[in-house]
Amino acid sequence: MKPWNLLLLCFAFTLIGFAAPAPSPDWDALGKQWWSHIQFLADDSLEGRDVGSQGFEKAANYMAEQFRAAGLEPAGVDGYRQPMGFQVVKIDESRCALDLLSEGKAQPLKLGEDAVLGVSSHAAENVEAGAVFVGYGLTVPELHYDDLAGQDVKGKIVVFVTGGPADMSGPVKAHYQSGEERRKALQKAGVVGTITIQNPKSAEVPWSRMAAARFQPRMELSDPGQGVPPPLPVSILFNAAHAELLFAGSGHTFQEILADLNADKPLPHFPLTVTIHARVAMTRSEAKSENVVGLLPGSDPTLKKEYVVVSAHLDHLGIGEPVKGDRIYNGAMDDASGDASLIEIARAMKASAAKPRRSILFLSVTGEEKGELGSQYFAAHPTVSGPLVADLNMDMYLPLFPLKYLEVQGLGESTLGDDLRAVATLAGVQVQADKEPEHNRFIRSDQYSFIKKGVPALAFKFGWLPGTPEEKTFKAWYAERYHAPSDDLSQPVDLAAAAQFDAILEKLALRVADADHRPEWKATSFFRRFAQ
Numbered sequence: 001m002k003p004w005n006l007l008l009l010c011f012a013f014t015l016i017g018f019a020a021p022a023p024s025p026d027w028d029a030l031g032k033q034w035w036s037h038i039q040f041l042a043d044d045s046l047e048g049r050d051v052g053s054q055g056f057e058k059a060a061n062y063m064a065e066q067f068r069a070a071g072l073e074p075a076g077v078d079g080y081r082q083p084m085g086f087q088v089v090k091i092d093e094s095r096c097a098l099d100l101l102s103e104g105k106a107q108p109l110k111l112g113e114d115a116v117l118g119v120s121s122h123a124a125e126n127v128e129a130g131a132v133f134v135g136y137g138l139t140v141p142e143l144h145y146d147d148l149a150g151q152d153v154k155g156k157i158v159v160f161v162t163g164g165p166a167d168m169s170g171p172v173k174a175h176y177q178s179g180e181e182r183r184k185a186l187q188k189a190g191v192v193g194t195i196t197i198q199n200p201k202s203a204e205v206p207w208s209r210m211a212a213a214r215f216q217p218r219m220e221l222s223d224p225g226q227g228v229p230p231p232l233p234v235s236i237l238f239n240a241a242h243a244e245l246l247f248a249g250s251g252h253t254f255q256e257i258l259a260d261l262n263a264d265k266p267l268p269h270f271p272l273t274v275t276i277h278a279r280v281a282m283t284r285s286e287a288k289s290e291n292v293v294g295l296l297p298g299s300d301p302t303l304k305k306e307y308v309v310v311s312a313h314l315d316h317l318g319i320g321e322p323v324k325g326d327r328i329y330n331g332a333m334d335d336a337s338g339d340a341s342l343i344e345i346a347r348a349m350k351a352s353a354a355k356p357r358r359s360i361l362f363l364s365v366t367g368e369e370k371g372e373l374g375s376q377y378f379a380a381h382p383t384v385s386g387p388l389v390a391d392l393n394m395d396m397y398l399p400l401f402p403l404k405y406l407e408v409q410g411l412g413e414s415t416l417g418d419d420l421r422a423v424a425t426l427a428g429v430q431v432q433a434d435k436e437p438e439h440n441r442f443i444r445s446d447q448y449s450f451i452k453k454g455v456p457a458l459a460f461k462f463g464w465l466p467g468t469p470e471e472k473t474f475k476a477w478y479a480e481r482y483h484a485p486s487d488d489l490s491q492p493v494d495l496a497a498a499a500q501f502d503a504i505l506e507k508l509a510l511r512v513a514d515a516d517h518r519p520e521w522k523a524t525s526f527f528r529r530f531a532q
């Protein structure tokens with residue numbers, strides 16, 4: 001029997017428990033605090049945070065200072081920084097030309113309107129080659145699917161439309177469409193180059209904006225790590241609206257290919273009658289940039305050697321072609337929003353004196369817009385010695401309306417999806433799987449650098465239901481602001497909802513860091529193959 005005074009004491013504690021529930025956070029104030037970082041990072045004075053620019057350096061200084069203020073330990077190579085070098089190539093279009101040769105005649109194409117010439121450290125200056133249409137241009141060994149099979153592609157340029165067969169799963173399609181996987185198969189087949197036609201079904205940005213991006217310098221890591229295949233000598237992006245030019249005389253039309261594609265029928269494969277003649281001129285230089293890395297050390301003597309990574313990218317597109325008189329690509333949502341969340345999550349952990357068992361690494365990477373280069377560099381050259389056990393990546397999660405639904409890429413792939421469901425449910429937020437798998441978002445940001453090294457990962461978007469104003473807002477954002485100068489400080493954003501998102505990510509990171517077992521890929525996951 002318990003003494004009566006102890007009973008009373010228990011009762012009193014219970015009363016206190018009921019009488020003083022944790023006060024609801026002031027989401028508006030937290031949202032403003034979050035926005036204040038974006039006001040700094042996406043200000044015109046940072047000139048769009050291009051890799052290697054002064055604006056990026058200011059942004060990196062800001063992140064390091066905010067990480068320090070949030071109590072994170074430096075976890076780079078040089079303080080909070082992890083420097084790396086880049087090879088830079090920039091197109092000199094006045095000295096470039098692209099012709100279609102047929103029956104001894106050359107038809108010059110209009111660069112920027114018909115097509116765009118890609119440059120790389122391996123770009124050939126002058127190539128004349130036959131061309132073969134190869135459907136989706138995919139090679140998927142485990143499905144015995146090969147668009148190159150039976151085609152004479154050696155020494156040729158292959159022409160393909162992005163996407164893949166309807167009956168191929170999203171992750172498989174996405175993985176084998178990644179530049180690296182494509183290059184492996186194409187190089188093995190002796191292909192000299194590619195002409196990519198953006199599938200109009202999944203085009204996110206209008207041609208004009210894709211074309212405007214061709215003057216951006218292209219960057220490659222000086223030290224990409226092992227097993228990364230080099231670029232092909234020729235890479236051309238063709239305007240889908242002008243693609244008929246390529247098919248003239250072949251006995252096929254692009255119209256007919258699109259009809260097959262829209263009806264989910266297999267695409268034909270056939271040689272084109274035109275020969276491609278590409279002349280490419282470019283300037284070469286070198287650049288330096290860095291990731292910014294902060295650490296909240298784990299409290300468990302064993303588990304602290306395991307690291308939960310929370311990541312976002314710090315770079316954006318810099319200064320580019322003007323749109324409506326604006327040349328600065330501020331990248332407020334893409335991805336200053338994610339960096340602001342990194343800071344706020346770290347601050348919240350400091351405020352609550354969180355002592356997670358595993359270590360949590362806050363990683364703000366460079367070079368995402370150049371092809372996830374900073375995260376690739378980090379994954380190849382980690383600055384910590386223990387294993388990375390998860391990556392929670394925030395790349396323009398788009399808090400444009402209240403947070404009722406959270407769309408999660410990678411939801412069904414690993415146990416991280418179950419963790420996310422648990423914390424979202426507690427917050428009263430419903431979880432959705434990727435609604436637009438044709439956009440390949442799971443492999444299109446920094447989480448993929450970790451996934452390829454076997455690390456389970458998640459990525460996030462604010463969710464919506466079809467047919468709602470939220471769907472309209474979300475899609476309008478892509479059409480109007482994605483990779484445009486209008487992704488700036490003047491756009492409407494739901495600050496309180498962003499703060500609620502930060503709170504969910506904070507709880508998710510802590511839950512994963514505190515769990516008895518580290519996250520695992522599901523037995524059925526395509527991505528499990530990368531786990532060592």
Ligand SMILES: [Zn+2]
Pocket residue numbers: 334369483
């Ligand atoms: Zn971007």
